[in-house]
Amino acid sequence: MGEIYLEGLGVPQDYAKAADAYAKAADLGDTNAQFSLGLLVAEGRGVRKDLRIAGDLFTHAAEAGNAAAQYNLALLYVNGRGRPMDEAKAAEWMQKAAAQGNAQAQYDLGAFYQFGRGVPIDKAKAAEWTGKAADAGLSAAQVEYGVMLFKGTGVEPDPKRAAQLFRLAAEQGNPVAQNRLARLYANGVVFDTDLVQAAKWHLLARDAGVSDFSLDIMLAKLTKEQRIEAERAVDAWSAGRLTE
Incomplete structure (x- = not known):
């Protein structure tokens, strides 16, 4: 019932009724309900906002093995919201969520190992967990792991x-990946030099706010025909995204 009111599935959307339904299920030990109620309490939707209580709800669900609750509890600890700031505890809960296949937790755990937040710096583990998140399809992880693969940071x-991962992330609309892919095509790294493809991905990245002066110069040197072809490729890519 909670989800029905939360999403307005066949009934008017009502956060208060959603919270009430989740609370009843949470009292019966439903960990998904505990987690969902925790989110409502954390955001103050349908109930009074209280990060401490949200943390309690996440803890109940996390201790019962709910991966989403484990991840969100880790975020409370790392940010000191509703819980004392404690990066070691954050890393502990992040590890539990990551081990269950939570891609965002895997990505964040990789960053913990990369920068030594709550755990010792370990480039190999950083690459391992970032790679798992990349394999799960998380575009930010695909970009980060791609960089690791290019530099050989924690991995061969x-x-x-790396180029394959940049393409996967770029196709998802990640502008950083689009920029990196454009550079590969422009400079003939991994791929054969292809200025039209370079321009296509650069235009997409630039439209999303990622600027690159060197690629702007490349763009200005294109022939009229190349520029038209690149713009058509951008339009075709964008149209494909709209129909997905």
């Missing part, structure tokens, strides 16, 4: 795999 260098 593999430029071809």
Whole structure:
């Protein structure tokens, strides 16, 4: 019932009724309800906002093995919201969520190992967890792991795999990946030099707010025909996204 009121599925959307339904299920030990109620309490939707109580609800669900609750509890600890700031506890809960396949937790845990937040710096583990998140399809992780593969940071260098990941993330609309893919095509790295493809991905990245002066110069040097072809490729890509 909670989800029905939360999403307005066949009934008017009503956060208060959603919270009430989740509370009843949470009292019976339903960990998904505990987590969902925790989100409502954390955001103050339908109930009074209280991060401490949200943390309590996440804890109940997390201790019962709910991965989403484990991840959100980790965020409370790392940010000191509703819980004392404690990066070690944050890393502990992030690890539990990541081990269950939560892609965002895997990505964040990789960052913990990369920068030594709550755990010792370990480039190999950073790459391992970032790679898992990339394999799960998280575009930010695909970009980060791609960079690791290019540089050989914590993992054996593999430029071809890195380029594949940049393409996967770029196709998802990640502008950082689009920019990196454009650079590869412009400079003939991994791929054969293809200025039309470089321009296509640069235009998409630039439209999304990622500027690159060197690629702007490349764009200005294109022939009229190349520029038209690149713009058509952008339009075709954008149209494909709209129909997905």
